[in-house]
Amino acid sequence: MRKSLTCTVCPLSCDVVLEIGENNEILSLTGNKCARGKVYATKEHTAPERTLTTTVKTKGGSLPLLPVRSDQPIPKPMLKKAMEATADLVVDAPVKMGDIVIENFLDLGVNLVASRDLDRAH
Amino acid sequence: MKRSDVDVAVIGGGPAGLAAALAARNEGASKVLIIERNHELGGILQQCIHHGFGLHRFKAELTGPEYAQRFINLVKETDIEVLLETMVLEVRDDRTIYAVNSTDGMLEIGAKAVVLAMGCRERTRGALRIPGKRPAGIFSAGTAQRYLNIDGYIPGKKAVILGSGDIGLIMARRLALEGAQVEAVVEILPYAAGLARNVVQCLEDFDIPLILQSTVVQIHGDDRLEAVTIAKVDENWKPIPGTEQKIECDTLLLSVGLIPENELSREAGVALDPITNGPKVDDTLMTSVPGVFACGNVLHVHDLVDNVSKEAERAGAFAGRYALQQQADAARRVKVEAGENIRYVVPHEISLDKPVEFFMRVQRPEQNVVLDLGGLRTVKKPSVRPSEMLNITLTEEMLSKLEGDTLTVRIVPQKEDGVDA
Numbered sequence: 001m002r003k004s005l006t007c008t009v010c011p012l013s014c015d016v017v018l019e020i021g022e023n024n025e026i027l028s029l030t031g032n033k034c035a036r037g038k039v040y041a042t043k044e045h046t047a048p049e050r051t052l053t054t055t056v057k058t059k060g061g062s063l064p065l066l067p068v069r070s071d072q073p074i075p076k077p078m079l080k081k082a083m084e085a086t087a088d089l090v091v092d093a094p095v096k097m098g099d100i101v102i103e104n105f106l107d108l109g110v111n112l113v114a115s116r117d118l119d120r121a122h
Numbered sequence: 123m124k125r126s127d128v129d130v131a132v133i134g135g136g137p138a139g140l141a142a143a144l145a146a147r148n149e150g151a152s153k154v155l156i157i158e159r160n161h162e163l164g165g166i167l168q169q170c171i172h173h174g175f176g177l178h179r180f181k182a183e184l185t186g187p188e189y190a191q192r193f194i195n196l197v198k199e200t201d202i203e204v205l206l207e208t209m210v211l212e213v214r215d216d217r218t219i220y221a222v223n224s225t226d227g228m229l230e231i232g233a234k235a236v237v238l239a240m241g242c243r244e245r246t247r248g249a250l251r252i253p254g255k256r257p258a259g260i261f262s263a264g265t266a267q268r269y270l271n272i273d274g275y276i277p278g279k280k281a282v283i284l285g286s287g288d289i290g291l292i293m294a295r296r297l298a299l300e301g302a303q304v305e306a307v308v309e310i311l312p313y314a315a316g317l318a319r320n321v322v323q324c325l326e327d328f329d330i331p332l333i334l335q336s337t338v339v340q341i342h343g344d345d346r347l348e349a350v351t352i353a354k355v356d357e358n359w360k361p362i363p364g365t366e367q368k369i370e371c372d373t374l375l376l377s378v379g380l381i382p383e384n385e386l387s388r389e390a391g392v393a394l395d396p397i398t399n400g401p402k403v404d405d406t407l408m409t410s411v412p413g414v415f416a417c418g419n420v421l422h423v424h425d426l427v428d429n430v431s432k433e434a435e436r437a438g439a440f441a442g443r444y445a446l447q448q449q450a451d452a453a454r455r456v457k458v459e460a461g462e463n464i465r466y467v468v469p470h471e472i473s474l475d476k477p478v479e480f481f482m483r484v485q486r487p488e489q490n491v492v493l494d495l496g497g498l499r500t501v502k503k504p505s506v507r508p509s510e511m512l513n514i515t516l517t518e519e520m521l522s523k524l525e526g527d528t529l530t531v532r533i534v535p536q537k538e539d540g541v542d543a
């Protein structure tokens with residue numbers, strides 16, 4: 001099977017073409033203009049990852065929402081579940097950037113952390 | 123009226139203003155003031171909750187709020203004064219600033235140097251002249267981003283996004299993640315205007331179609347938007363009859379460009395560049411009004427905040443020197459011109475006595491070209507696109523070889539040899 005990906009590592013945006021075997025293994029990889037493209041395309045084929053960024057509700061904060069992120073990328077298929085898991089979350093103010101909102105988020109070995117400081121409402 | 127005097131007054135507390143204020147302070151200006159209209163510092167970054175900022179600056183992929191917080195924390199460590207919820211009404215050409223807020227009323231601020239860092243705003247539907255009624259449900263992408271990420275309101279359930287710039291792409295993903303249906307991103311150009319990485323991670327990941335060479339030609343709905351009609355366009359961007367397609371939606375986001383916010387600059391008598399819509403500046407980022415500097419998106423619209431910070435640091439440092447009267451007048455000045463396939467270059471004028479970083483954009487995409495700065499430096503580029511700003515530095519030594527009174531920047535086809543990579 002043939003699969004084509006856009007390398008997103010640099011602005012050149014090479015179209016990388018993968019030839020995929022029966023056991024999902026990569027038979028050939030062409031179109032990348034550099035080695036980083038190979039690393040990217042291999043990862044993107046075998047286990048694509050994305051960083052989750054979203055907001056959670058706050059209690060007692062100067063703003064109704066706190067932006068949060070996963071401190072490491074998570075498997076792409078987990079994005080939806082991750083959004084559901086943050087939908088009803090409420091965080092108490094004050095918060096400092098980097099504070100852990102959920103440790104070992106969804107057992108993925110990553111933390112959900114605050115993207116900014118948030119003071120208490122005055 | 124309350125009167126105060128400062129060395130450097132920075133108008134705007136977004137990424138440009140923060141970096142400029144810090145640099146001015148570091149340069150030795152003792153009284154530095156940031157005047158910000160919002161209730162907090164950080165500017166537009168506070169609503170850009172996605173990651174990808176700071177790759178050059180911090181060698182990390184930060185979210186917008188994280189990038190802002192790092193600078194805000196640095197400012198907090200200094201004695202830089204910050205006036206929040208304060209609106210600047212006027213900047214005079216003698217660098218007197220009139221501002222207003224609810225605690226002090228009217229303020230008169232005398233500044234030895236002023237840094238303009240007001241940023242930009244979005245082009246609106248009015249600027250596009252889409253026919254149809256005026257139902258609710260039509261937002262600029264940035265406004266929708268604010269509703270969603272700061273205030274916590276989802277703008278609609280079924281959206282079409284006009285414009286494939288990065289803000290449009292980022293909002294497509296954000297809406298999809300929050301459970302809205304994004305029917306399509308419609309782009310008038312034959313290629314996506316935003317970064318490839320955003321096309322992959324914001325559209326392809328969520329199976330959102332990107333419809334190229336098309337635009338919205340009709341708005342439907344009375345109270346609330348009910349649908350839009352899109353159509354293919356010809357090479358002159360004219361809709362082609364017979365290609366219309368109606369898409370049901372309750373929300374239309376417009377991501378159709380940004381315009382530097384220069385009302386204050388104009389009234390101060392600052393000369394503007396009709397292409398960038400920002401001030402004309404020299405290599406110290408000083409405008410045509412002595413002692414008034416400009417940086418960030420008020421000067422020209424950037425695509426990387428890292429470049430905004432860098433440019434702002436330069437502006438802030440020179441503003442600091444100006445305030446301390448340490449800036450000597452240049453002996454020779456040279457005009458910078460946009461040549462073949464260059465839409466604009468900043469700065470507009472240079473003085474050859476210090477290294478200069480040039481920022482520029484091309485007019486159209488091209489591949490395998492050479493960026494040529496007046497023959498003083500040539501750089502091979504595998505591809506150039508209008509959406510990706512180019513920046514390149516000329517050293518004093520390179521500049522010393524310049525003859526004549528103009529430096530022309532151009533894009534030329536690649537030859538086999540004779541250029542550095």
Ligand code: SF4
Pocket residue numbers: 007008009010011012013014031032033034035036037038
């Ligand atoms: S393959 Fe290499 S050159 Fe091509 S886009 Fe990826 S990183 Fe850039």
